[in-house]
Amino acid sequence: MLEPAASAPIWPRFLPCGDTALSVELGEEVNRAVSAKVVRLHRLLRQQPLDGVVETLPTFRSLLVQFDPRRTEPAILQDALTAIIAGMADAPLPSRRWTIPVCYAPELAPDIAEVAGLCGMSQAQVVECQSSAVYYVYMLGFLPGYGYMGDVPEALRLPRRRDPRTRVPAGSLAIATAFACIYTFDSPGGWHILGRTPLTFFDVGAPEPALLSPGDEVRFEPIPLEQFEALRGVRGGPQSRHNGTGR
């Protein structure tokens, strides 16, 4: 395998992951342009699978291409993938935009006071700042349906909590570093919890179990506690899928 020169990185870069996978790196950094390439390649391979490829897994800057080594080999895949990548459009990725209702009431936001203190803001300013950005789903991981959504405004960027919680309730909206996430299951977690959505983000019974997909755009809409209670457990769907709701 050719080693790209350190001074002039050449993308894609192929890294072996055992005898059944290749990691295809498409850039050095976490940014939307690199991610769009990863997501585009993932979608192309879903529409027109290469011989022997069994599944692809998009992450921040790379696509894990899993294959059956009885049916293909890395050199063949590298050539085919290199050609596909070279022919990929640079246009913005067609993507969905979600508006996610979130209740930032203190009983659902155990870390909002601390975050406000650390960032030198009022709690209302934290809500305003966090919910004013349009986020982008870089990838799903950690838990089923759990999206890494960036980018949290600079003023709200904090390292993970020193003391992770053993149980974060499903639906919790949390932030750490440049990312926001929704916990899709009750789970341990070390991010700062700012609120909770009443929507269900992962439903094993649905044809598309995860609400979010890599490449989606997301904004958060603050809602009062009564509305949170009323919407509880609603599956994210057209009702949460707005197109330009005036906010």
Add this chain to the structure above:
Amino acid sequence: MKTALAVTAPGLNATIQDLGRPGYQSVGVTVGGALDPIMLRLANWLAGNGAGEGALEMRFSGPAFEVRGGSAHLALAGEGADIEMLPPYEGRHPAYRSFALQAGQRFRVVLKGGGPCYLAVEGGFEISAVLGSVSTLAACGFGGFHGRALLMGDVLPLRRSAPANGSFALRAPNFAQPEFIRVILGPQQGHFTADGLNTFLGESFTISHLSDRMGLRLEGPLVRHAKSFDLISDGNPHGAIQVPGSGKPIILMADRGTTGGYPKIATVISADLAPLGRLPPGEKLRFKAVTHEEAVAALRAQDALLASLKAAIAPYRDAKEELARALMEENIISGVADASA
């Protein structure tokens, strides 16, 4: 009445597993499935099933059951495992030989080896697939039997109330413990010092008792990083060996997270995943780097071994067994009479 297995003792973390749940890694759902897919296949074939039917995966301490409703045809596969009938019934059923049981009969699974063992039932358990698989993903509470390990009092319904097949048997295969676990270096071997790589490939490691279906944690010499150990997260293939800041490698197994941000020094070749899944805590292992071609040759050899094992499975008839079964059936009749008295 429907045949079911009622759990009279839960054992330790007994879960339903099949060959896993591929196709959903891009939305964060790991593949999961049997830690030892070879043993799972053997159990299924012996019970007259297709290779990928859901079966009970058990390890270290086996559960006990009572057959309810109708009759059942069961098969056990796993090293050092057998079935002990519980009073008033007597006798044992070895692994790799399927057997029929009647309503009212009680038994427990005795596990002596360190690897996972599989109990398959003809026709499979009547459990709905979740995202195409009945594998239990306990961390998320879905798949298998209510998304969790068996508990006392659970009643597992069987799809088939009266078995159609007679017994099948296979001479107990001897899976020698591998001398090395073979790996392909990468994706991030460049993040380690030359000494770190030498340690990884030259020293032996011990599987920690903190290991589980998600990963095998290794104790031993520390594998040193040359660069930062905090990477941009990427995909976690089965068998990836990540090395967190502690320098203690973790081999990512069936229930691993789909993505991770620690450097992965190497990846276990697919042919060695089942042997690796069989190694119990406390066991030592060493790694050996191989080429892609060697890995594929090993995979083909494993395919051939599986095909030969499948071909060697034959109907089992034994005069003594037949007599014992006839006697047992009489016992059942009196047992049922006693229970209703």
